[in-house]
Amino acid sequence: MGISLLVKNCSELITLAGKHPRKGVEMENIGIIKDGAVAILNEGIECAGKTDEVIKKVEITPKTKTIDATGKLVMPGFVDPHTHLVFAGTRETEFELRLKGLSYEEIAKRGGGIKNTVRATREASEQELLALAKIRLDRILEWGTTTVEIKSGYGLDFENEMKLLRVIHELNRIHPMEIASTFLGAHEVPEEQSKAEYINLIKGMIVEVSKMSLAEFCDVFCERGVFSYDESLEILKFAKGHKLGLKVHADELSTSGGSLLAGKLGAISADHLVYPSPEGLQLMKKRGVVAVLLPGTSLTLKSKNFAPARKLIDMEIPVALATDFNPGTCLIEGMVVIIGLGCLLLGMTPAETITSSTINAACAIGRGDRIGSIEKGKQADIIILNIPNYKHLSYRFTTNFVRYVIKKGKVVVSTE
């Protein structure tokens, strides 16, 4: 059968073929093919290789659409495995206060922080939340992200958490972006309840989420002043019992047991990791937990410390990058910006940041077998950028060079 789409003459084709943390965690070799091509049949990749070899192998018919990528970089669509993208309200005033010297924790104590967004999000209707999130997804897609994880966590009661998860579900249905959904009821304790009461409510929500298939993952903000190690353990064990994958907001502001918890439970990912414990990292390595690093958040929080990316890579823990897009601590939309920060703030190499934002990020949301690389059998999620090689991504990290976004074999963004 003739292929549906051919992308040819790529200056550089980055395949990441054969890579998967399960098969080895080497991150520097990203599978570069000069003068590469990708042949796509419907939603999937038929083959990838040198342009002349691909053209010989596949059947090109008058119906085959062709994109000439001369001078351009072609690579897997970015995967952003950690966002809080559905919310109402903005927090620019609080951002300014923090710049003038107030700490995140001080602002939270004054009723700001997450609680501020919770108030606005509870007041917003499903339609309003959907409209706001759609605009954000449009922009993120234009930056070349083709799959994104979104967490609930600004509802903090039964009705509003379910509202958020329904919005995420609906976005996935109507938008070209593919969305992995995470239940983060344990994002904060609501003002109206004691923590014990709320943990009980979270369990009730987990039962419902599981029954209605409203999320793939359950996440907990394990942190001093939020949920303790024991409380987080209780919630995540319950979620595991209800067949949800596990994620942890781990050791973001202090060494709070998050990496240890993720390692012990064999979570799919442990995120933030600015202050992980040595035992936590050892367990994470043993259990193959993906470390999702969020340098945009550390920058926005003016943190003096950053996640120890080089140490994690040297330990052979698979590292992914994400935006952490949220109204309080990071509003960076483009994964390419995060790639730049991965290099400049975390000490990663340009190639490592690409592995981190594609195949490793896909593994952080359980999709490593389907997306994150360009090779036969994988879903055709591909971006074409107006730069000649991968190094330009980090070298020019605040410019959006994306010219085409292909999702499931279909061109969903084209600026040429």
Place this chain on the structure above:
Amino acid sequence: MGISLLVKNCSELITLAGKHPRKGVEMENIGIIKDGAVAILNEGIECAGKTDEVIKKVEITPKTKTIDATGKLVMPGFVDPHTHLVFAGTRETEFELRLKGLSYEEIAKRGGGIKNTVRATREASEQELLALAKIRLDRILEWGTTTVEIKSGYGLDFENEMKLLRVIHELNRIHPMEIASTFLGAHEVPEEQSKAEYINLIKGMIVEVSKMSLAEFCDVFCERGVFSYDESLEILKFAKGHKLGLKVHADELSTSGGSLLAGKLGAISADHLVYPSPEGLQLMKKRGVVAVLLPGTSLTLKSKNFAPARKLIDMEIPVALATDFNPGTCLIEGMVVIIGLGCLLLGMTPAETITSSTINAACAIGRGDRIGSIEKGKQADIIILNIPNYKHLSYRFTTNFVRYVIKKGKVVVSTE
């Protein structure tokens, strides 16, 4: 006479009216008018104020074009007072090497760094350089910058330095962007000459530049291993004798005397200032030298230190921000990104970064009386952004929210 353009119903109009370092260096009060309007007659601002008051004051005719800025921020176009925007070649490979541990100085010793760009720029024709720079200016204009300073300094011989200055001159003629031109022959010592020989050549070039009005300013890279304090002094004194304004690449990588030099000579600006000396700062304050800070460069160089912005502001030295756009150490195009970094890396407040990227930046290139604020008599350089207030600029600093760019009263970018 009827006005030509009316921008009305602005959610916030930032005027910076009455501000100028000569009149006082306070940077936090940026002249916010809620529900503001600006009336433009041809190239100039006729009046600015509350929408209802402006409408009463001016004559609106059928020929008056109107832009409804409901929900939007309206402010002076950004001024970027330090770039090296005309060059050929890119240096992404060197960028990767630096990320893998080589220092800027080590790369320079191996023939990389500025010399790398000098080779490519010497080989490029005037037409090629013009085409490359035009693309960059287009993008920078889209980010809301309406005036930019560009330096020569990648020619390092008579023919090629003049070629660069002619390209800058031609760009200013053909592009909507307004350009301030700076002669930076003293950017590096070319491989083919001794430093003494080259300093003589620089003097010859200064004579020509002055005679042919090819630049407004003369700049020197005063730094360990480049031009010493005495050499820089010799060059700048000569330039002053030939009626060029003075600028200094000052104390970027070490305390090299640059701020002292700028203060002693009463330069219009001292730029970088990561390691200024106390005496240098005292003299800068006394002489009203504008401090141009370049946080994108410090970030790209993975510097542990940043320009002491708070100290400069507390000393009442006028602070400006700039991109330093160049192929080696910063390829950030948008002043809004620099505004974000000014807050997050330099400790400035959101309002201070706005003063720094408008009126103070205009003063750093001798245009503070003509541009950089919105008030009667000033040139109509205005941008309209799809954000409700100024705080969103730093809060969401990697997204381009510019919807209209007005240069000399004419809409030159419109994305609505």
